[in-house]
Amino acid sequence: MRIGELSERTGTPRRLLRYYEEQGLILPERAANGYRDYAGYNVDRVVQIRGLLDAGLPTRIIKQILPCLDKPRAIYFPDAxxxxxxxxxxxxxxxxxxxxxxxxxxxxxxxxxxxxxxxxxxxxx
Amino acid sequence: MRIGELSERTGTPRRLLRYYEEQGLILPERAANGYRDYAGYNVDRVVQIRGLLDAGLPTRIIKQILPCLDKPRAIYFPDAxxxxxxxxxxxxxxxxxxxxxxxxxxxxxxxxxxxxxxxxxxxxx
DNA sequence: CTTGACCTTCACATTGATGTGAAGGTTTGA
DNA sequence: TCAAACCTTCACATCAATGTGAAGGTCAAG
CATH class of the missing domain: 1.20.5 (Single alpha-helices involved in coiled-coils or other helix-helix interfaces)
Structure with missing residues (x-):
């Protein structure tokens, strides 16, 4: 999906979706024309991000936490x-x-x- | 107690104790010489404030919540x-x-x- | 082929919680 | 009486999250 749809579905301003990307919290693909292309799981992910931000965590920390939520998680073990x-x-x-x-x-x-x-x-x- | 002691006992910079006062979260007395004079209960209060700030609440909301924590609380009912x-x-x-x-x-x-x-x-x- | 609704990047502003420090008054102890 | 260690107000800086909008590319429908 494109940024407008993700924005609608998460209630998040486009500006912030780009900001979260800049902070390394989400990594959309790019379509041939340069438009961002978000996979479906990003809806949940953005909701998580917003929840954690609202609970006082900075993006720097959220970035460390997010991999814990991905399943299957085995992929990340060597990085630990x-x-x-x-x-x-x-x-x-x-x-x-x-x-x-x-x-x-x-x-x-x-x-x-x-x-x-x-x-x-x-x-x- | 004066601001230095409250700062020590709560682990809070003096600057912020003055800021919290400015936001109406604490109301120290004033000594004859102009020094702030904090009652003992402010230690707990400041710890509360910091906890709530850390949990993402803004001072504007914390100000509304604090009266709920004061006992006896009956005093505040008419204000509700x-x-x-x-x-x-x-x-x-x-x-x-x-x-x-x-x-x-x-x-x-x-x-x-x-x-x-x-x-x-x-x-x- | 143009209009409207998307999208892009970029830059600048704001807001709340903080940091930093200047300029000066007060108190205490050597 | 002077120095150190407090305190005061005030101003300006910073940082992260967010708002706003300009200047311009893309695309689908009329």
Whole structure:
């Protein structure tokens, strides 16, 4: 598919699809006329990228993480240098931290909303 | 405590403590000489702020969330406008999305690391 | 064969979170 | 009393992600 369709299907501005490519996160083919030609799996991939960006990860890190999501993954094993392994371990830790923080705050918001609801209900009677 | 101590105890540059204040996230008192004077609870608060920023939330949203974490919370109920409630509900949704995304990717990294470990182990024998 | 809807590259602007440092006031201890 | 170690405000710089738009090539339908 071309950039317009990928943009539609992922809700992502064309500008950013080109930016993600520049950062090495997606690698579209090129048609004879120079147009980018995206394989179907890029829809999921772009959604993943956006999700991770939204969760605070920079493109530099996302680039390291993406190969973990590709299946079959066996292809990448030889590339797995010790440094890369260490980086992934570290990032997994940081993601755990983020998850803990978000969960805590999400629950606190939930408790607050419940309390407000109960308060309003009591007021109304 | 003064800004230097808070900076030390939270691992946060002074510059950013002033920035968070400017954004309305913390409200230190002022000593007679003009120095900022932070109450002890600000240590936790700043850690919270940094965690949420790291998880991709902008200060504008964090400002809305912070009151949910204060106890006792009853004080804030009258301030809870319908718009605020709606905002909090929406943000809770977005935080859920982030948690799902991070969890999925963290698990994928874990699987990948396990697979690499198994692969290396097999190689070594 | 031209018009409209695509696509290309390129450049510049903006925004939010940060870094850096100047110029100057305050406090504490030698 | 002076130096070191704090603090203040203010201004300007940077970085990553994103917005905006110009100048121009491609292609399908009328």
């Amino acid at each position: 240098t010790p440094e890369m392994i260490a980086t992934l371990r570290g990032e997994r830790e940081r993601m755990d931290d983020r998850i803990r923080c978000l969960t805590r705050n999400r629950d606190a918001i939930g408790d607050y909303l419940d309390a407000v609801l109960a308060y309003d209900h009591a007021e109304a009677t | 406008t319908p718009e605020m409630i709606a905002t909090l509900r929406g943000e809770r949704e977005r935080m859920d999305d982030r948690i799902r995304c991070l969890t999925r990717n963290r698990d994928a990294i874990g699987d990948y690391l396990d697979a690499v470990l198994a692969y290396d182990h097999a190689e070594a024998t």
